[in-house]
Amino acid sequence: MTQQALIEELTALVAPAKVLTDPASLETYGKDWTKQFIPAPLAIVLPRSTEQVQAIVHWANRHRIGLVPSGGRTGLSAAAVASNGELVVSFEAMNQVLAVNTTDRTVVCQPGVITRQLQDLAADHGLYYPVDFASSGSSQIGGNIGTNAGGIKVIRYGMTRNWVAGLKVVTGKGDLLELNKDLLKNATGYDLRQLFIGAEGTLGFVVEATMRLERAPKNLTAMVLGAVDFDSIMPVLHAFHGKLDLTAFEFFSHASMAKVLARGDVPAPFDTQCPFYALLEFEASTDELANQALATFEHCVEQGWVLDGVMSQSEQQLRNLWKLREYISETISHFTPYKNDISVTVSKVPAFLKEIDAIVAQHYPDFEVLWYGHIGDGNLHLNILKPEAMDKQAFFDTCARVNTWVFETVQKYNGSISAEHGVGMTKRDYLAYSRSPAEIEYMKAVKAAFDPNGIMNPGKIFAL
Ligand code: 2HG
Numbered sequence: 001m002t003q004q005a006l007i008e009e010l011t012a013l014v015a016p017a018k019v020l021t022d023p024a025s026l027e028t029y030g031k032d033w034t035k036q037f038i039p040a041p042l043a044i045v046l047p048r049s050t051e052q053v054q055a056i057v058h059w060a061n062r063h064r065i066g067l068v069p070s071g072g073r074t075g076l077s078a079a080a081v082a083s084n085g086e087l088v089v090s091f092e093a094m095n096q097v098l099a100v101n102t103t104d105r106t107v108v109c110q111p112g113v114i115t116r117q118l119q120d121l122a123a124d125h126g127l128y129y130p131v132d133f134a135s136s137g138s139s140q141i142g143g144n145i146g147t148n149a150g151g152i153k154v155i156r157y158g159m160t161r162n163w164v165a166g167l168k169v170v171t172g173k174g175d176l177l178e179l180n181k182d183l184l185k186n187a188t189g190y191d192l193r194q195l196f197i198g199a200e201g202t203l204g205f206v207v208e209a210t211m212r213l214e215r216a217p218k219n220l221t222a223m224v225l226g227a228v229d230f231d232s233i234m235p236v237l238h239a240f241h242g243k244l245d246l247t248a249f250e251f252f253s254h255a256s257m258a259k260v261l262a263r264g265d266v267p268a269p270f271d272t273q274c275p276f277y278a279l280l281e282f283e284a285s286t287d288e289l290a291n292q293a294l295a296t297f298e299h300c301v302e303q304g305w306v307l308d309g310v311m312s313q314s315e316q317q318l319r320n321l322w323k324l325r326e327y328i329s330e331t332i333s334h335f336t337p338y339k340n341d342i343s344v345t346v347s348k349v350p351a352f353l354k355e356i357d358a359i360v361a362q363h364y365p366d367f368e369v370l371w372y373g374h375i376g377d378g379n380l381h382l383n384i385l386k387p388e389a390m391d392k393q394a395f396f397d398t399c400a401r402v403n404t405w406v407f408e409t410v411q412k413y414n415g416s417i418s419a420e421h422g423v424g425m426t427k428r429d430y431l432a433y434s435r436s437p438a439e440i441e442y443m444k445a446v447k448a449a450f451d452p453n454g455i456m457n458p459g460k461i462f463a464l
C-alpha cells in the first residue's frame, strides 16, 4: 500500500477525528523537548474516543506501523519523538475531566488533561493534586503516567504512580483493559496498572485515568538557604527533616541560579553569594512550626553549614523563591544542554556527587556544568551546556563518550541512569547500567505479551 493510501484508510477509519500531514504539524507533533533527533513521522492522528484509539491500534497492527504517543511534548528523553516514519497519536483532543468524586477523592481524566488543570480542579474542591513540576502548565496526565513523572514534591508525596487509582488502557493488541477499578484495596494478583505506569507507551496507551487527590496543604512556606559548600547541604537536609514535615527539598548551584537571575525578572534571594543553595518547603500551619524552621536555620548557621537564608512571608515571595529553582531548566534550554538525570539513595549523594563532579571536571574542562535537582530524593540533574561556537553533533558525541564513566559510577553506587525523565531514546543504550540482563529479558517478555508486533512506541526503552 502506498503512503497516501495508508493515510486515506486511516482518515476514513477515524473520521471525523483529524489526521494531519502538513510539514508544520509533522515537525511540531513529531518531537518533545529533546533536541538530538530529527522528527520524521508518517502523519499525526488526534483521536476523540477510546474506540478510535482501538481502531488506530488495529490499523497499525495490520500494516505494521509504529505508533508514538504524544501529550504535552515536554518529555526530556525523546520517548515522544517519531523519527522513523511512525504515526503520532496525539491525545490533545481527549482532554476532558469525566468525573469528580469528593468522597473517594478521585478525578477521572482523559489522557490529554493538562496537569495544571487537574491541580486547579482539585483546589476548586478544597483538595490537592500533589505531583508538580515546572512544565505542569503544558504536560498532560497521559504523559505523566507514561513517564511516572516525579518533580518537586516527591519527598513528601511520591511519584505519579502513587496517585493513579485506576487506568483504562488500549494494549498493543488493541484490547481495552480496565485496571484496578479505582480500588484502594485489591489483592487479586498482578497489578497490571503499575506496569503501564512508566512504560512510556511501549505496552499500550492510557485512554482514561482515575487520579487520587489529597488534603490541601496549609500555609506552604519556602526557605532558600545559601550553603558554604555542597557537603553542607546534606546535614541541613537532615536537620530540617528531623524537625519539620518537608514538602520539598531542592538544591541548585550558584551557576544555575545565575542563569535565572540573568533573565532580570526574578529577584535574588539575598546578597551573599554561595556555591550552592537549598530550597526547602514545609507547611507553616502553626506559629510554632514557623519558629521551629527559624530555629533550625539558626542552628545550621551556628554549625557553619549555612551562610545566609530567607523565608517566604507571602504567596508572592513563595512563588518568587520557587522561580529560582523552577525556571532553571527552561532558561538554559537555548544553551542546548546535554542532560543527565541520575539518582542514588540519599545517604550516598555526597560521595556520589563528588565522584561524578571529578569525572565531569576532568572530561569537560571547557564546558559549563550545572548542578541542580531534587536532592531530598537523591535525584541530581547534571546539565552540560554546549559552547556557542561548537557544532551540535560534535557536542552530543563528546558528551556521549563521557557517559560511560558517569554511568559506570552510577552503577557502582547502585543508582539509576534515569531517575524521573524516563529512558526513551536518549538513555536506551545505557539501560544495562541500571537493569540486569535477566531483568531486561523479563521486561522484553512483558512487552511481547502486550505488543506482539512491536508497534507501540518502537525503539523506546529498548533499541529496535
Ligand atoms: C527539573 O527538575 C526537571 O527542573 C528538568 O526535571 C531537569 O532540566 C533538567 O535537567
Ligand code: ZN
Pocket: 151, 373, 374, 381, 420
Ligand atoms: Zn526534575
